[in-house]
Amino acid sequence: MTYFQSYFDRIWSAGNLELATTIRKTVEDVVPKYISNFSFTEHVVSLLVGDIQSGKTSHMFGLMCAAADEGFMNFILLTTDNVLLQKQTLERAKRDLCDFCVCDESDYLKFCSNNLRKPCVIVLKKNSSVLKTWRGNLASTGLCTGNPLFIVDDEADAASLNTLVNKKEQSTINNCLEAIKKTTSSSIYMQVTGTPQSIFLQTKKSGWRPYFVYYFKPGRGYIGGDFFFKDPPPPSVVFTDQEEADSLLEDDEFPENGLKKALITHLITSAQIMLTGGIVCNFLIHPSFQTKEHSLFANKIGNYLNEIYHSHAQPETKEAFKREYQSLSTTKRNILSFEVLYGFIVKLVQEEKVRVLVLNSKVSFEENTDYVHGVNIIVGGNSLSRGVTFPQLQTIYYCRVAKSPQADTMWQHARMFGYDRDPELLRLFLPPNLFKLFSDINRTNNSIIRQIERGDNGSDIKIIYPCGLKPTRGNVLDKKGVSVYSGGVNYFPFYPVNRDLIALDKLLEAFPDGNYSINLKLVNKLLDQVSSETSDDWNVMAFKGFVNTFIAQNPSSQA
Template sequence: MSVSLDQSIRLDGQFYQTLKKEKRYNWETSQCIENTVKSLVEEHTSANRPGMLLGKVQSGKTRTFLGVMGLAYDNGYDLVIILTKGTNALARQTYVRVHQEFASHIEDDYMRVFDIMGLPDNLRKWERRQKLAFIVKKETKNMDRLKQTLFEKYPALSSKRILFIDDEADFASVAYQKNTEANIQEMRVISGKIDELRKVLTSTSYLQVTATPYSLYLQPEERRIHENKVFQPVRPAFTELVPVHDQYVGGEMYFEKSKDDDHLASYLFHEVDDRELEVMKKLDRRRLKLNELLYQKNITNIRQAFVNFIVGSSIRRWQQRKNGDRMKKYSFMIHTERGKMAHAWQEELLNRMDAQLKESAQNDDPIFRELIEDSYKDLIGSVSKVDGPKPSFQEIFYEVRKAVLEEHVVSSVVNSEKDVNELLDHTGQLQLRAPMNVFIGGQILDRGITIGNLIGFFYGRNPKSFQQDTVLQHSRMYGARPLEDVAVTRFYTTRSIYDVMERIHEFDTELRESFERGGHEQGVVFIQKDPMEEIIPCSPNKILLSNIRMLKPHKRMLPIGFQTGYKTHIQKTINQVTKQLEKWRVSAVKHKGEAFLIPVEAASEILAQIYQTIEMEHGYEWNLEDYQSMLHYLSNEHESKEKGYVWIVMRHGRQIKRLDQNGRFESSPDTPGNGQGELAVARNVATHVPALILLHQQGKKEQGWRGAPFWWPILVAPKETKTAVYASKTV
């Protein structure tokens, strides 16, 4: 958390002043850099208790930590060791970036930058007296070479003041791994080697740089939940937030603004059927006819994604030419599988599709015009939301036809270090060879490699295996993006994956906001249900993000994406719920306006009965046990006279349609908090314990239901809720 900076560090040194002038840091970035160095100078940091520079995915973290380097040099640090993820491509990219950032200092012989594996054997004293930067991959050979350099080859370096910067660090997964036999956490090899180094170095500081919301440091010093069960976490020495720049596009765009039908973000997400991901795994001639790729229904989304990428790139290049700007090259990423055979098949699929598009364009086949027209209709809707020239269909049809015939599209598989190295440009980024570049790959593309001008992302990794750091590293569509590019961007994934990513965004946002409001002092609680059906603390690095729910003041939680059971099957249960509610309304222990208070056990039983009356659609989930657990937790967390109870807000005669005007499942059956609606009533009474809104829907067939009345429950967390992460499952 940023604090006002006094003059305990030097701000007028040549490194920092030159960087400020050349890189034009704004006030927020300068404050972040200065506060970080001030804390490094004043705080004791170590590999187990590091300083933390917390940013968002592709939000300018590198630029900020390079500023920290410069200011650290001005304040007595002589050597900066940058630890990168274990790929040659990322090490090279970091090396090039450091050279670019400090070009004038290197040219004036104030500084030297080395990849540790390329460090000269005859480094002279004149060179060693300059400020030094070592780029070190987090792998055994690099770490051993670093140790040899500091203690055998050039032992004088070990007495210098050293700053370790651990780039793309994940506190939960880098430092620890699970020992399944002993069921304990043990230090990983690399983290152990770092710690060994630091024990014998005389003057060091340690800074981790990450976007991963692992948040061990957000835990309170000691958290007691119910029967004397205590979780004592480990936290960094300090944390600074990297400011988000104006052009940053992240989770807010994909998961918040996307809910506004009038915003261009509402066009971004395209839902992919799980069965289509099966087609992407391997060639199955029973499912796919390779000579009819432009027609087949079971590859609708990958075909649409491919055509939309070509059309979107064509729209942007047309706009740039119209404005007299240089035309840019664009990229599209496919990340559904880890296996090389799957990547080879996906490349073949796209190459065949490209060839068939070219053939249909040459022959003036109606399918070519039909595909381009469908894509244009999809994209022009969001393009129209942004200021700038808007091409007609005919103009774009001509652009696309030219792009296809002149082979503007190139597909590349990237699934090994060799592939990456062959595709990198001189700056260490993936080279955009043609106007339209498709990259097909897996894990290798997650490791910080920069992919420029990404406007299409087809994603299909299994959300059931997502842990804390995984998904954000996969979110390559985040970063600095002009709105004109966002307008032609499309994100293709399954509903279940999208929902997981939305939870991660909510998680990440809440943790960041917790810092901004000083919440790191109170902590964010991580909880789970144990085998004895009690809520207990749990360790954040065990959390699977596919199974989390954020609990925070007045949050609403409800089932979405369902159909009712048939009337003959559910009518008796619905009538029972109605009778029970009326009975409790009359005999409630307390009334507050129209709301009434009932025991949490009774509310939990009502939820169980309602659960029997609805059927969740594919890709959607309503976990009854989780809702009951959260209900009990929220009802018992606060010490008040209402402890163990739940407020009920009940309404009858509702006629909500199953789908909204855009064909999406309705997600807001409760009326807005305008002072009169049930949501406002619920939030008014839910101070110490939760409220459960129960809406009796008529469920008419003309509204998309099955002609059966039903109850729709919405759980509202109390105002006094302490921010918590509820994990239904852990690893």
């Protein structure tokens, strides 16, 4: 039996039929075209794109098993520089890749003693010390030089790219990864991410622009951006005051506000889930990237819970819960009676079974990661993004926008996406300006996906955002190789070239003087007939690329 068939059968036997089917499709789409035809004499960079928390790891493992069937024996699986995440990935690899020799960062002797008898995967953090050690390990053994290396870089847009590109230097992690590739005569470097903006904006000269790109669709039951960010906003979205974050921290009273409503919603949702057989319900509060605010918000939640503890019998408190119960009743079918839920909530609060956990760089992850059971409220910032999964996350509260928001970073914070949510009980609390930002990002993400599906290996992806929203961090983009165009601005070539005046006149003869709305496909035909003496002056292919992006979104788009 092949490695892939064995992996597929384990997923199928576990009852994950749809997941197994989608993984097989990914393998059948990618392997014959790109891996089976690998020359074993070159270094190829590729990109696997999947939605946030949509099952990318399962697809990664499927492709690794299929690559083993094609003769790849040495694999490296890279994680972000986080001890907990590396350990989680290692344990999952041991569980799911049981036909492989799975090595930890300290398992050099295990790697050598395996001696290519079984495919071997080494799970490493993107940490300079770890990478340098394994670069030396790989170079010192005779197991790598003549054999291809298959590197899977999970969250490849984080830390892997060269952050010193505009200084004509190379960042440490980027240099280490390049050095690891050079320990062997050939390799496939598979970048994996749900936010590929920075990767698509790499130049070919950088060596990190993908040769081929594949997007896999999420399975049935996945809740993503289209669930929340649409027009008009769905009932699952609850708008809060634009300035609520500041007023909350200044006011010591117990006022009506979005945070209080979110807490009450979480308690009602938790009661419904726990009383109907569930084992966990989580509430995520993302107030700011500043760690000092995390403890302030955690204290505020503690005060609210204390107030509920002392005032649960008062009519005002009960009425506040009834309002949120009515709101949830509009979307949740067969919700339990208010009295049953309220009685459970009072008991939860009185027995202090509602846990408030703070997750950030100042707090130990090991001490605050027990959010897989019970009723939990998690407060944090940037530490709540890449690789961190919260089971049964039903209530989410955001209140701040960064001064210079970046689309990929913001989208990585969207922990509300995933499979194990009850869509009828989901609630996202946020101010209108943040909802608009997320909606803009979601719209562009959908455009990127359509371009991947319709284009040629992602070679001409155009990324369009409104003014004030950056696609990614600027230090990984080569300023000389990335062009930025602003909407509402006229761009004229200094050295125009008309390729065929007769053809141009024929295209325009139906339009006498005046203003007209025309299909964007006609705009492309017009652009085919004009150019500039130098692409640095006026790059017609760039403009055509943007036009094609709008066409991908809506084939009947007008100009």
